[in-house]
Amino acid sequence: MNQAAPIEHGGYSIFLSDLEKNREEILHSWKKNLPHLPEARYPWIYEKNPYGPAACWLAKYAAQDKVVGATALFPRKFLSRGKPLMAGIAGDFGVDQEHRGFGPALSLQRAAVSACKETGFEVLYGIPTGQSEPALLRAGYKIVGHMIRMTKLIRSDDYLKRRIGWGNLPKAFLGPVNLAIRLLSKESYRTLRQECLLRPISVFDERFDRFWERVSGRYSLIGERKSRYLNWRFIQCPHKNYSVFALTRKETDEILGYVCAYVAGNRIHVADL
DSSP: OOOOEEEEEEEEEEOOOOOOHHHHHHHHHHHOOTTTOOHHIIIIIIIITTOOEEEEEEEEEETEEEEEEEEEEEEEEEEEEEEEEEEEEEEOOOOOOGGTTSSSSHHHHHHEEEHTTTTTTTTTEEEOTTTTTTHHHTTTTOOOOOOOEEEEEEEHHOOOOOOHOOOOOOOHHHHHHHHHHHHHOOOOOOOOOOEEEEEEEEEEEEOHHHHHHHHHHGSEEEEEEOOHHIIIIISSSSSSOEEEEEEEETTTEEEEEEEEEEEETTEEEEEOO
């Protein structure tokens, strides 16, 4: 990746980082602006991505010679109507609070967008927070859709406590409610076909590559899901403990489907299906 000359704007210097030399400055930006990100995530997502290293831009405040913001693009391979497409996922965007009204946020995003060809990306996309969305829109991003969060209630305990406001609901009350949820859930009456097995797995092997080749043609646009990517994304992830279940055919051990999920508090989040 070519190291372009820094962009000087309004007392700030915007430049493409060296992932080794600028590691501590990037981590320092995390601690100030993205404190929920663990340090162990850095080598995994910035250096070991199977599609290549991340591209990370830093904003340095010239008067104090210190980094005050950062943004990154992470490579992700797609198939668009059967043809490969390299995308950059916009993420890890943060600017020190005392510098948010002085322009480095927009300058960072514009630098990333303008370097799209040099960094090898054909398209950029992201899922911004409310705070970062204005800067991305001003840098040239367009809204193409909205994400919907879907939730299925499995047990009523915490939900009813929040809704009703009672500290301790009696078990005699919760028991029948939880039973009703089970009785009304369609999956309570579904069983696997005799020729199928559903079991946990600890690694994505070559069977998943064959599965990908079979199903990928059904989609006009889909992120590649070969075993190399799936192992990196879910098995090797250092900060989330994913559970993976595979649906297979008994006789041939052929993969028919899979699901990846993780537990956070009292919720199960489905990450891939």
